[in-house]
Amino acid sequence: MHELSIVQGVVELCEQHCGGRRVLAVTLEIGSLSGAVPEALEFCFEAATKGTLLEGAELEIERVEATGYCSDCGVVSPVETYFDSCPSCGAPALLLRTGEEMRVKDLEVE
Amino acid sequence: MCTTCGCPEEGHDHHHDHDGHLPGTRITIETDILAKNNRYAAGNRALFKANGIFALNLVSSPGSGKTTILERTLCDLSGNLRCAVIEGDQQTDNDARRIAATGVPVKQINTGAGCHLDAHMVGHALEELPTREMDILFIENVGNLVCPASFDLGEAHKVVVLSVTEGEDKPLKYPQMFHAADVMLLNKIDLLPYLDFDVEKCLEMARRVSPGIRIFQLSAKSGQGMAEWYEWLRGKG
Numbered sequence A: 001m002h003e004l005s006i007v008q009g010v011v012e013l014c015e016q017h018c019g020g021r022r023v024l025a026v027t028l029e030i031g032s033l034s035g036a037v038p039e040a041l042e043f044c045f046e047a048a049t050k051g052t053l054l055e056g057a058e059l060e061i062e063r064v065e066a067t068g069y070c071s072d073c074g075v076v077s078p079v080e081t082y083f084d085s086c087p088s089c090g091a092p093a094l095l096l097r098t099g100e101e102m103r104v105k106d107l108e109v110e
Numbered sequence B: 001m002c003t004t005c006g007c008p009e010e011g012h013d014h015h016h017d018h019d020g021h022l023p024g025t026r027i028t029i030e031t032d033i034l035a036k037n038n039r040y041a042a043g044n045r046a047l048f049k050a051n052g053i054f055a056l057n058l059v060s061s062p063g064s065g066k067t068t069i070l071e072r073t074l075c076d077l078s079g080n081l082r083c084a085v086i087e088g089d090q091q092t093d094n095d096a097r098r099i100a101a102t103g104v105p106v107k108q109i110n111t112g113a114g115c116h117l118d119a120h121m122v123g124h125a126l127e128e129l130p131t132r133e134m135d136i137l138f139i140e141n142v143g144n145l146v147c148p149a150s151f152d153l154g155e156a157h158k159v160v161v162l163s164v165t166e167g168e169d170k171p172l173k174y175p176q177m178f179h180a181a182d183v184m185l186l187n188k189i190d191l192l193p194y195l196d197f198d199v200e201k202c203l204e205m206a207r208r209v210s211p212g213i214r215i216f217q218l219s220a221k222s223g224q225g226m227a228e229w230y231e232w233l234r235g236k237g
């Protein structure tokens, strides 16, 4: 359950940036290959925010779809797994461009 | 009450719009959630660099043979190289005691409910190890093929250990971990005669997920294949 440590990271970041104000909403950007499961993050969020400035805040999760760059043909394509081959030329490996992010995008404070 | 967001309705979806709120102030953050871990990892990496320490993060599912590989490696190498070990387990200091029996300095970290080591824990463990007299640091992570993939500890390489009793498709089932690793130890090859494990297929799948991954096939029990691993360690990667 490393989602709990991830949510604790979110709480820390928010408390650093919210200037002591109550946080109403948080938006995260979570890549589809990041290994973090949105449902599990939501599940941990309430417990992890209790007694913090984030208590009761809304959690908004924006999914970032994975894309990969093909160094053979130069095309960027959507990626579903770490081992997709290039759909445009069949090259066996793609370099991930997006999909691994775990970011706090923004906050809404009182 | 809804347990996801604390609002009074049940069974609604969680894509709230913000129209119902009094307008709040929006603050842009755009910061990696693991930024703090990554800062500690950078601190560890700087310490390794300053002291010439080659640090390896050993990851695997439980029971693949990490501690057994370390015991044998330490017995065979610690004459020439100054080694130290950090052991991560949820509970017990069993593995640390096994390592201590080889005479090598070791520090156990118990993560309790935690499923992975993080860079902060490792930084504290380092305070209790002789970092000024250390050539190689082995960090044995908590047995778990999922969570430790996301947490940089400051290591030079993530070394994934896979034993042949686990099935050859592990790299595709746990791609994030194999993708994060650039060295793989395929352990327990002494058992191959008793199994239907397809080595070539396993290596092919590991390379698909992590192109360029360096693979050593070995048995911590019989000692077969250990020499190549030692050679790589002596050459420090």
Ligand SMILES: Nc1nc2c(ncn2[C@@H]2O[C@H](COP(=O)(O)OP(=O)(O)OP(=O)(O)O)[C@@H](O)[C@H]2O)c(=O)[nH]1
Pocket: B060, B061, B062, B063, B064, B065, B066, B067, B068, B069, B095, B142, B143, B187, B188, B189, B190, B191, B218, B219, B220, B221, B222
């Ligand atoms: N046959 C055979 N057994 C092995 C080998 N390496 C380890 N084992 C056995 O596998 C079992 C687990 O080994 P450990 O070294 O404790 O595994 P580990 O990865 O450290 O386990 P955790 O720390 O609990 O995740 C033990 O019974 C070992 O004796 C090997 O190369 N061949």
Ligand SMILES: [Mg+2]
Pocket: B066, B067, B068, B095, B140
């Ligand atoms: Mg062990």
Ligand SMILES: [Zn+2]
Pocket: A070, A071, A072, A073, A074, A075, A086, A087, A088, A089, A090, A091
């Ligand atoms: Zn291509």
